[in-house]
Amino acid sequence: MKLLRAWLAGLPAYLWSGWGALASLLLLFAVWEGVSALYGPLVMPDPRSTFATLLGLLDSGEAWPELAITARRALIGYLFAVLVGGGLGLLAGLSMTASMMSRPLVTVLMGMPPIAWLVLAMLWFGAGDGTPVLTVFVASFPIVFVGALQGTRTLDNQLQTMAQAFRLPWAMRFFDVYLPHIISYLFPAAITALGTSWKVVVMAELLATQDGVGAALAVTRSHLDTPATMAWIVAVVGLLLAVEYLVLEPVKREVERWREQSA
Amino acid sequence: MTAERRQLSVRGLSHSFGRDEVLAGIDFCLYSGEVLALVGPSGCGKTTLLHLAAGLLTVHEGEVRVDFQRTAFMFQQPRLLPWQSTLDNIALGLKAAGMKRAEREHRAHSLALQLGLAHRDLDKFPHQLSGGMQSRVALARALVMEPELLLLDEPFAALDIGLKEEPYRLLLDHQHRLGTAVLMITHDLMEAVRLSDAILVMAPAPGRICARFELDLPARARDEAWVYRQTAQFLQAEVVRDCFALPPLAPGAGPGLPSGAGTAPKPSGSGLRLVSADGVDVAESGQREVANGD
Numbered sequence: 142m143k144l145l146r147a148w149l150a151g152l153p154a155y156l157w158s159g160w161g162a163l164a165s166l167l168l169l170f171a172v173w174e175g176v177s178a179l180y181g182p183l184v185m186p187d188p189r190s191t192f193a194t195l196l197g198l199l200d201s202g203e204a205w206p207e208l209a210i211t212a213r214r215a216l217i218g219y220l221f222a223v224l225v226g227g228g229l230g231l232l233a234g235l236s237m238t239a240s241m242m243s244r245p246l247v248t249v250l251m252g253m254p255p256i257a258w259l260v261l262a263m264l265w266f267g268a269g270d271g272t273p274v275l276t277v278f279v280a281s282f283p284i285v286f287v288g289a290l291q292g293t294r295t296l297d298n299q300l301q302t303m304a305q306a307f308r309l310p311w312a313m314r315f316f317d318v319y320l321p322h323i324i325s326y327l328f329p330a331a332i333t334a335l336g337t338s339w340k341v342v343v344m345a346e347l348l349a350t351q352d353g354v355g356a357a358l359a360v361t362r363s364h365l366d367t368p369a370t371m372a373w374i375v376a377v378v379g380l381l382l383a384v385e386y387l388v389l390e391p392v393k394r395e396v397e398r399w400r401e402q403s404a
Numbered sequence: 405m406t407a408e409r410r411q412l413s414v415r416g417l418s419h420s421f422g423r424d425e426v427l428a429g430i431d432f433c434l435y436s437g438e439v440l441a442l443v444g445p446s447g448c449g450k451t452t453l454l455h456l457a458a459g460l461l462t463v464h465e466g467e468v469r470v471d472f473q474r475t476a477f478m479f480q481q482p483r484l485l486p487w488q489s490t491l492d493n494i495a496l497g498l499k500a501a502g503m504k505r506a507e508r509e510h511r512a513h514s515l516a517l518q519l520g521l522a523h524r525d526l527d528k529f530p531h532q533l534s535g536g537m538q539s540r541v542a543l544a545r546a547l548v549m550e551p552e553l554l555l556l557d558e559p560f561a562a563l564d565i566g567l568k569e570e571p572y573r574l575l576l577d578h579q580h581r582l583g584t585a586v587l588m589i590t591h592d593l594m595e596a597v598r599l600s601d602a603i604l605v606m607a608p609a610p611g612r613i614c615a616r617f618e619l620d621l622p623a624r625a626r627d628e629a630w631v632y633r634q635t636a637q638f639l640q641a642e643v644v645r646d647c648f649a650l651p652p653l654a655p656g657a658g659p660g661l662p663s664g665a666g667t668a669p670k671p672s673g674s675g676l677r678l679v680s681a682d683g684v685d686v687a688e689s690g691q692r693e694v695a696n697g698d
Contacts, residue, residue, distance in 0.1 A: 299483050306458055306477035306555075307497040307545075317496070321487040399487040399529040 147395050155391055162386075186368040195372035204376060211354040211377070214270055215342040218277025222338070223331055225278075226285030231323065233286070234293020243290065250283040255341045263349050273345035273353070280341040281334035288330025292323035325397055332389050339381045409435045410471035412457060412553055412585060417466035418610075419452055426452045428610040430466070436552060439579060439586040439623060441600035443593060445648050449611025450589045451557055457587060458555050472585065476551035480558040482542040484530040491516070491526040494544045501549075515548045516541075519574055536567040543571055547578050554579070556588035560595065572598060576624050597635045597676070599623055607647040615643040615681045634676045643681045 170188050177187035186194075198204040233239040258279045262272040296319060304318045346355020354373055361369040417430040426449040434440045442450045455461045456468055458477050476497065484493045491512050492499075498508035516526060519540050530538055539559065546554060560568050576599065579586055590596050596603050597619065605615040617638065621630065638644060640653060 299479070299481065300485065302460060303477075303479065303483040305460055306479075307500050307549075309496070309500045313500055317485060317488070317499075321485075325487075399531065 148391050151391060151395065155394075159386070183365070183367060186371050190368050191371040191375060194368040195375055198369070198372055198376075204373075207352065207354050207357050208376060208380065210352050211342055211346060212380070214273040214346070214353065215277055215338045217270070218274040218342065219281055219335055219338040221274070221278045222281040222285050222334055226282040226334075227289045227327055227331075230286040230289025230327075231293050234290045240290055240294055243286070247283045247287055247290075250279070253279075255280045255344065259345050259348060262345075268350050270350075272349040273342050273355075276345040277338045277342050281337045284330050284334040284337060285327070288327045289323060292326030293319075295326070296322055321399075325400065328393055328396065332385065332393065335385070335389070336381060339377065343377055409437075410552060410585070411435045411469075412472065412587065413467075413469045414453075414457065415467040415469075417453070417456065417463065417468060419449070419456060419461070419464065421452075425610040427456075428612050430611070430613055432604060432613065432616075434553075434585050434587055436472070436585045437579075437583040438602065439588065439600040441596035441603045442587070442589045442606060443591070443596050443603060444606030444611070445608055446591075448606040448608035450606060453606075453611070454555050454557055454587065454589055470553065472552035474549055474551045475553045475555065476546035476549040477555045478542055478546040478557065478559040480561055482530065482538040484538060484541055484545075486530050489527050489529060490521065490533065490541050493530065493541055494548055496545055497549045512544070512548055515544050519544050519547075520570065536563055539563060540571060540574075543575065547575075550582055551584060552582075554584050554586045556586065556590075558589050558591060561591060568595070575599070580624060593638060594631055594635045597638060598626060598631045602679075603638070605644055605647050614647050615641070616679045617641075618677045618679050620675065620677065637676050641678060643678070 173185070173188050177185045182190065195204070233243045255276055259272065259276045262275040266272045266275065300318055300322075301314075304314050309318065342353075343355040343358065346353040347359050348355070350356050354377055358370060358373050361367075361373065412434040414430050414432050417427060418425065419427040430453060432440070442453065444450055452461065456463055457470070458475060459470075460477075485496070488496075491509060494512035494516055495503075495508040498511060499505075503511075513526065517523075521537065521540060521544070525533060525537065530541070533541065539562065543559065546556075560571055563571070572595075575586075578584070586600075588596075588599065601619060601623065603617040603619070604613050605617070606612065607614045619634065639650075642652075644650075645652065
């Protein structure tokens with residue numbers, strides 16, 4: 142509740158600070174328009190027709206189910222990654238040996254292209270939800286894992302002694318001393334992972350499923366329907382921007398208010 | 405003061421980290437209402453001793469007995485939780501003890517105001533407070549527990565000299581009112597002389613207690629001139645110079661004091677008194693000889 146109130150109170154200032162971001166986005170649109178003018182609408186449709194197509198898709202109700210399916214897959218995979226990656230990262234951080242052992246494994250996971258996992262997942266799960274979900278999970282898991290691991294490894298020894306001296310019970314040590322610190326590492330990692338999930342799910346759908354935004358992109362590609370292609374891309378990116386900048390970023394600011402300008 | 409005086413008693417305490425012997429044969433007693441200062445050069449095991457007394461380290465050899473119910477610890481750095489408000493930081497120990505939110509916030513709030521924190525500071529995060537304020541919060545966090553035993557590890561070392569007097573006074577008032585036993589480490593000899601009823605001087609390798617001084621004037625009645633005088637005397641005691649590896653005093657170097665006299669008792673009995681050196685009790689009459697005789 143307090144968080145919500147703070148969020149609302151901070152919103153105007155936050156939105157005001159968004160003018161700069163908006164300006165750079167508009168600059169991007171200008172370049173887009175320029176490229177479109179240079180190469181013609183078949184290669185690159187101009188922003189206006191793209192947005193018109195997008196509005197058409199949204200109005201006809203064609204876009205929403207696809208977006209919902211894509212969002213569902215991305216979020217399931219993402220949630221698994223946050224829960225499992227966060228949990229395992231935390232546990233690995235508790236032990237020096239485990240964190241040393243997990244480091245190369247994480248490097249392998251990070252280095253392995255999602256497309257490779259996608260091929261394997263297609264073999265295992267076929268064309269169902271399992272394929273994109275697994276791909277999303279595998280792509281975002283190491284990011285979250287490393288965040289949790291770093292958070293646990295950098296716990297402040299002095300605060301631990303303090304907690305011991307004040308006889309903090311187990312639950313308080315976790316929630317009041319360890320967790321806020323770990324979250325300050327985990328949260329940025331989770332935001333990065335969400336972006337990754339969103340990108341990877343579209344790729345997975347493009348190659349492996351019959352529905353969702355990725356599949357819709359595959360259809361528009363085969364029809365050489367570039368305005369629709371761009372419209373889908375704009376829809377996906379717009380959704381990600383909205384979630385990140387309207388929800389996650391303000392929450393992050395509020396949660397990490399204690400960090401601000403720490404001298 | 406009361407019929408049964410609670411105490412912290414340390415008997416034959418030794419401690420090693422691996423093969424390094426940090427403490428050897430430590431013996432002392434601290435009764436409620438007393439302030440005991442531990443001084444000594446760096447690395448003489450003061451902090452280890454304090455941690456053993458607090459139960460932060462396991463006692464392997466010797467005995468540490470604590471009769472006190474509630475113990476609070478104040479560290480050299482404030483060690484506040486950066487993600488909690490001042491008020492929550494102060495109430496941390498009470499929360500750990502299972503006190504209801506309203507009650508603990510009420511207590512934290514009223515103590516914070518007593519310690520000179522302002523209303524508006526209580527919602528702030530530690531990083532928004534100055535160093536002096538932070539250590540006040542740390543002091544409040546310890547005092548709000550109303551501890552019977554308060555362990556202080558150079559709590560005011562990071563404060564500049566102008567900021568020290570007020571926490572001293574707050575600490576002494578509180579200690580006096582509640583009859584708290586205080587065991588404090590300090591590097592600052594003036595601070596030891598200012599605050600404590602007795603000073604234990606420690607020597608390194610391995611850490612041991614080489615002298616005990618007592619100060620008769622009640623801490624709250626001491627003024628600056630007294631503190632200067634006693635600190636100067638303290639520094640001239642041979643056993644202290646030995647422990648801190650200071651060069652021997654040139655004859656007649658003391659400011660109007662008899663040479664080598666860390667020990668000359670004031671006629672009123674309100675000065676610094678060497679009670680024991682190297683484990684040997686010093687009789688009032690024979691102080692000089694023992695103090696100088698090693």
